[in-house]
Amino acid sequence: MCQFRIQGSSLKIYEYIIRRLILLFFVLFAVSALVFYLVRGFPTGIAPWAPYITSRMTPEQIDRVIKAHGFDRPIWEQFFYWLRDIFNGDWGLTGTWAQGRPANEVFFDHFPYTVELSIFGTILTVAIGVPLGIISAIKNNKFPDHLSRIIALAGYSTPSYWFGFMLQLVFFYYFSLWGLPYLPSSGAPDFIVPKITGLPIFDGLLAGNLGYVWDEFLHLILPAFSLSFISLGFLARIVRASLLEVLRQDYITMARSKGLSERVVIYRHALKNALIPAVTLTGIFFAALLGGAMITEFVFSWPGVGQQALRAVFQGDSNFLLVYSFVFAIVIVSANLVVDVLYAFIDPRIKY
């Protein structure tokens, strides 16, 4: 008697990816156009051509430079020039805050640090958030549930920069005051191992320089935990809600009626279904962190791309901001695509 449900559109996986890529391209184009119009259309601090001229240049030379780069053209033409430059590697120069080095060089020097911080942040979030969510679902409305609910909500309501400082205050300042082994409060050791992947810890491991790896790891603990504490609460809530939802389903009653132990019912039957939404969330978290947890990098002066973007914001350096927003948009949108595709592999019901 079950009512016939009309089949959704049945596509093969590659058709779906092509479709999403086209949409992705459209969104990217729109974001960069919007950012370009906002940043270049309205003067913000340093003029876009500032890094190209030196103080000794005469006004005519300055005009020639401006015309050469097309800064005087109508905004839309500038946009296409800019896009052309981006794709053949010339991301423009940065302002005085980064000694005028080319933007892509500045970007790629610091990007690995942000990636590393995001990886550790996400690992911590998942490692604490998921078990917290599971416990509070299994022990629903008993003490562990209330406790994990408070931790989750506290993390979710903590101002990120404030929490960073509190960690520094306690684990650096007071620990050293009381003579306890303290964690470094800010910064990161400079890169002394040969650059292979660009990620300090992995390169250190590859180069076998364990001292450097340990030092880097110590510097990472506080910023990573500060990042994850805020998001692990949200993840725990999602895991708890979806696990509770799954435990109410009929097939769980069926599993129990087969005489399976509660542990098997939860880990074999319930968990696989319940963790699907957590995968989506983790993907989005990682992308957001990749965009440079600006505030945390600023608080811990962690040399990631977020910190550079912040300094660019303070100086009003439009060139670097343009590049940064463009890359940030690429990262977010592609992360969403990866997560959606991952969805199909986990949940057999979804045939794209």
Add this chain to the structure above:
Amino acid sequence: MQSREEKVRKGEWEARIADLKYTLHLFRKNPLVMIGTIITLFFVALALLSNIIVDPNLAYASGYEGGMYRFDRKYMWSAGHIINWGPGISIYSGPEFFYLGTDGWGRDLLAMIILSIPVDLYNAVVIVSIAAVFGTLIGAIAGYVGGIFDEAILRITDIFFAFPGLVLALVFAAMFGRTMETLQLAIVLVWWPPYVRLIRGQILSEKEKPYVEALRALGASHIRILFRHVLLNSIFPILVQITMDLGGVILTFSALMFLGFSPSPSMPELGNLAADGYGHIFDAPWVMIFPGLVMLVISLAFNLVGDGLRDVLDPRLRR
């Protein structure tokens, strides 16, 4: 007819009150929600009475001459324990004892916090209400109408999701000057897309229900069906999101303030007060700790209420 009408009409009110009583019962059952509600009410009351409890022009007391950000400030914990930072600043003549010490300008930190609560709550309410109303309307129409309009709205929200909020704030601050309105506008622009997605999902499932088809069979217009029936039946998750977002917006707003986007460095706003303590975290930690703590408690209260609201309003759990 009329008296029976009253007696019968009363029936309707009793029905609604009985429903309310059941909701309150569920509310009381959850201890965390009660705590959240009490704290929220306390802060709202504090915000309304702040100008009475504390003399507002304290914010512009002696430590602040002519709006210049002078570095030779003084940090005082309490009369007995004074840390002097920076040369030759005249002792602030006010009452010797400050409960929470003073901020960078020598003003009483506790007074400043009390003055800043209405500022933050006002911002939160303004931003969330605009974002929620705008997002819900657009999302509801997109979900109900479907087709190309729905697809277009989704793509637009994708754009805003991929947009770095901070850049927006900078550009607006540069364009229109660093005023509260530009900050509020920047946050609203980044805050409305989640509402579109939330309400759209609800509307898509609600409009499939038979009572909607019955209304169409009766010949009711689409506008009537959407706004008098479908939207009102799927509005509950939006209320939950609004409550939790009030806390979230306070954090975001104060983060922007912390990064220096505030109209004036000495404006009583929790983020601003905390920013003041940035350079002296180790020698004058209280300037950073207490404003941050207050922010944490306010948004935690809102989140507790929101979380409890979700369990109470979840139709499955109600009956």
Add this chain to the structure above:
Amino acid sequence: MKSPATYTESELGNEELLTVKGFKVWFPIKSGVFQRTIGHVKAVDGVSFAVKKGETLGVVGESGSGKTTLARGILRLVKPTSGEVLFEGINVAKASRKEIKLVRRKMQIIFQDPYASLDPRQTISSTLYEAMKIHGIVQNKPEATKKALELLEKVGLSQEHLYRFPHEFSGGQRQRISVARALAVNPAFLVLDEPTSFLDVSVQASVLNLMKDLQKDLGLTYLFITHNLAVVHHMSDRIAVMYLGKIVELADKDSIYHDPKHPYTFQLMSAIPLPDPEAKKKEVLLEGDVPSPVDIPPGCRFHPRCQYATEKCKKAEPKLAKINGHLAACYYEIDFSTGKVIGEKADE
């Protein structure tokens, strides 16, 4: 009281209230990068029948037979692909907005799920008042309340139910409220889409009795749709059996059970469990599963599951042919008690 089945043609007033010709409702299946339509779900695939005034036409079929889509298509709650639905001179399938509003008043629908067919947030009085307001049947509130009370009494509810919320009523009471809401706009034609399949037997009996009384008092015409053959046999004058989007047999209620002409009807009727353990029933089992209307078999759509299928059945689709007042879509005349094929209908 004579049961409707025994009315002669003239008494029923042979003026047809609703005529459906070649009615089709196809849902496109989109696929590929640009969501091109690659196929169709042929939910209703060419259906023609007529309903006389005051008559109850039963429509019975299993899931996927398209009976629900047919109901929604006639009322234009779902956009039909082709065909005509003539109701009081208006072709509902292609009517303009103004015409539709006029027709909407005359044709109403009762749904299967009593719990979701009423707006949970509205009291009964405002639900009824809204129905009347849309069609301007009532000008002000007091008049509306008076009419609402009349409606409630007519469906066996009383005045104290007026200001209650739907969740305070049982399944049976909610179906009565849906009926009251439909009657509020005094319709002539009611589509009943499995109205009692959520209800228990005793409650179902009272709701079915209510439907019969209303039909006699108000001269309503019903299109009664269900998967429960016993209920449709009890309620209808004529019964149409649907399979995969088409009517395979249409006849009066007794002959369709005792003397089925189409193999599927015979299988369906023999599958009904009877409330009488001693009833002798031919053990006939229809193998295989209900097919999906996405890939409909060529020729006669029942041939893959039919024991009497021949080459002819695989090639061309048989029309709904008339044999002494009994319509069946099959090439062969079969005596099901013996299982032998008696004759072959002439091919048109």
Add this chain to the structure above:
Amino acid sequence: MAEKRAESQPVLEIRNLKVNFSTYKGIVKALNGVDLKLYSREVLALVGESGCGKSVTAQTLIGLLPENASILEGEMILNGKNLTKKSKEEMRMLRAQAIAIVFQDPMTFLNPVLTIETQLEEVFMLQKNLLREAVAIQKAEGDVKFADLIKAKSAGSSQTDKGASKKETKKVAKKLSIDLLRMVKLPDPKRILKQYPFELSGGMRQRAMIAMAFARRPSLFIADEITTALDVTIQAQILHLLKGLRDRIDASTLMITHDLSVAAEVADRIAVMYGGNIVETALTRALFRKPFHPYTQMLLRAIPNILNPVERLESIPGTVPEMINPPPGCRFHPRCPHAMEICKGERPKLLEVEKKHEVACYLY
């Protein structure tokens, strides 16, 4: 057909079972003293309208009552063992071996993200002795059929051979799964094992669930409205399957349904439930020919019957009793045309008025 059942000690006996649920609105007295006997290899249909407590009885039997439920009094004796005294762990082992249940809606009772093989094999894995026997037979005769295992169980022989390795057990479990799926008439069992539930039709899923139930050679098989969610023709196939399997599976069946016609088709005996207790039990023919209890009589007249159509069905006045403060004494008296003063006092006992025909009513 029912007479030739051996007149033996009942496999399952429920005496005066009372179960309450504590809810926001008050204490729901769901079961108010249920008395029921189920003999070996017999199919007893438990018939009643929604809210009469038939599903609660099933849940109590398998020990899966929700937290807010509590068993006040009464016993459930299965093969001599009293279930109400059993701990949660013991009940779990019973569910794994002795009691099997199949539910109503095939769409939602199979895990959508696990293959049929995983969900079927996990039932076998719980049967340590069954697998050991199977391995023993496999070794002895080179091949093992599920039917042989049933004969082995009923014959009580249990040649346990400790030496079954993990790999061997897995292989045997797979063989048994395929054989079992074929027994429930599923086409191409090998392919079905690898499929996910959403790839099967409603009828096929129900057969898979029946296979899962019989995989543990239960002594009590509960079918909770298993055909309600199916189309008529598929329902006929499933009922036919049940009748066919009955003799080959040494289990007594409790068939829960709201549809008396389905009960008439499959059951040897029928028990009618109303307001939380059994009001009448009788052999199927006797119940239809000579119902004693007024409720059963009215219920039979409310069902539209194609063979003798009536102009108006008889609907039972009043509404289903409200379980928080149910009417005293016999819970049907507010709606019963023959209600007498005595009905309001003590609840009528279930007395055997005729051979195998018990009724709980003061008229007799």
